[in-house]
Amino acid sequence: MPVDLNTSLPHSARIYDFLLGGKDNFDADRKAAAEIVKQSPSLPISMRANRDYLARAGRFLAADLGIRQFLDIGTGLPTSPNLHEVVQGVDPAARIVYVDNDPIVLVHARALLTSSAEGSTAYLDADLRDTDTILASPEVAALDFSRPIAISLVAILQFITDEAEAYRIIDALLERLVPGSALAISTVTAHNEQAVLGAKAYTARGIPAKPRTDDEVRRLFRDLDLVDPGVTLVSRWRPAGPVPDDFHVQMSGGVAVKR
Numbered sequence: 001m002p003v004d005l006n007t008s009l010p011h012s013a014r015i016y017d018f019l020l021g022g023k024d025n026f027d028a029d030r031k032a033a034a035e036i037v038k039q040s041p042s043l044p045i046s047m048r049a050n051r052d053y054l055a056r057a058g059r060f061l062a063a064d065l066g067i068r069q070f071l072d073i074g075t076g077l078p079t080s081p082n083l084h085e086v087v088q089g090v091d092p093a094a095r096i097v098y099v100d101n102d103p104i105v106l107v108h109a110r111a112l113l114t115s116s117a118e119g120s121t122a123y124l125d126a127d128l129r130d131t132d133t134i135l136a137s138p139e140v141a142a143l144d145f146s147r148p149i150a151i152s153l154v155a156i157l158q159f160i161t162d163e164a165e166a167y168r169i170i171d172a173l174l175e176r177l178v179p180g181s182a183l184a185i186s187t188v189t190a191h192n193e194q195a196v197l198g199a200k201a202y203t204a205r206g207i208p209a210k211p212r213t214d215d216e217v218r219r220l221f222r223d224l225d226l227v228d229p230g231v232t233l234v235s236r237w238r239p240a241g242p243v244p245d246d247f248h249v250q251m252s253g254g255v256a257v258k259r
Contacts, residue, residue, distance in 0.1 A: 005103050012159065012207050013102040017077045019044045020051070024077055024104055032205045040198030042248035047155075049244055050186055050251045051079060053234035054154050055086050057184045057255055060227075060238060061150045062090035065182060065257070069149045071140060071173075073099040073128050074156025078111035083152065084121045092116035097139045101127040128156060129165070131172035148180040155251065157220065158188040158199065161210040170220060179258050185220055186234050186253030187212055195250035217252055224256035 005011075010032035018025040018033045021044075025033075037043055061067045068091055072083050075098040084096040098112050098121065109123040122139040134140055143149055151173050160166045174183065188195050190211035202209040212220075217231045229236065231254040235243040243249075 005107070010205055010207065011102055011104060012202070013076050013100070013104055015207075016047060016155070017079075017104075019047050020079060022077060022079070024108065035205070036198055036201040039201045040194040040250065042194055043198055043250065045244055045248040046195075046250040049233075049235040049249050050155055053186055053237055053251070053253065054083065054152070054184075055081050056238055056240060057154075057253075058083050058086040058152070059090060060255065061182055061184065062087040062094060065148075065150075065180070067148050067150045067180075067182060068094045069143050069147065070094065070096045070152060071099065071134075071143070071149060072096060072152040072154075073134070073173075074153060075100040075105060075112065075123075076102075076155070077105055078108055082112060084112070084115060084119070088116045088119050092118040094119045095143060096121045097124060097143065098122070099124045099126050099128070099134055101125060128153075128160070128169060131169055135172070135176070145176055146178060148182070149177050150182040150184065151177075152184045154184060154186045154253070156187075157185060158209045158211065159207070161208050163216070163219075166220060167222070174224075174258060177258055181258045182255060183221065183224060183258075184253070184255045185217065186251045187217060187220075188250060189214070189233065189252040190216070191252070192247075192250045194247075198250060212252075214252060217254070221254065221256040224258055226254055226256045230254055 007026040014025040014029035115121040199209040
């Protein structure tokens with residue numbers, strides 16, 4: 001089926017790809033990225049720090065919490081290591097469902113389906129806001145809801161600018177999950193001036209984005225138990241080595257477990 005990429009308008013996934021040094025972007029994306037980086041020069045460093053956080057959080061969920069099923073919403077373009085590579089490195093039988101609604105991601109979704117023989121990966125073209133469609137899809141319905149599932153909302157909630165809507169989405173996704181399930185979040189922090197200016201630059205280019213304070217991020221986890229170190233800059237969440245200076249990191253987040 002043909003996919004309309006609408007290359008005349010910038011797309012968040014393609015801007016992200018360009019800033020990570022990828023090739024799946026177009027002139028509108030590169031121009032938007034250049035303008036955003038004028039306001040937020042550390043954005044490429046921050047994006048790499050966020051990608052590293054995704055890998056550490058995934059490894060923690062699989063190795064420390066023993067979770068074997070993952071629902072990754074707002075997947076973005078395939079960038080190794082993808083979540084399935086991380087968690088299937090812990091247990092090859094792990095199962096992952098990726099969800100995104102960016103057309104460019106749909107084009108490259110095949111790269112997300114390189115599962116181990118023992119496990120499985122699936123891709124669903126859907127919008128984060130449409131939780132009913134996500135949960136009723138054959139891809140998600142194939143997960144075992146009698147066992148813990150980890151939901152990953154990494155670098156996506158900044159595009160949900162209404163707090164009531166963010167709460168509704170999270171509540172709907174968590175409602176059916178059993179105790180021991182988990183939620184991993186990263187989103188743009190309001191505690192970094194570059195991040196605030198960058199969010200304004202995204203918004204000015206037709207991609208509304210909202211930075212959040214640490215307290216606002218904590219409230220996204222309302223009824224869950226945050227694991228140490230709680231909500232923090234993504235670079236400082238259980239780092240495995242040297243971390244970039246806080247000045248360069250524009251995302252905060254954390255991981256929490258359902259009681």
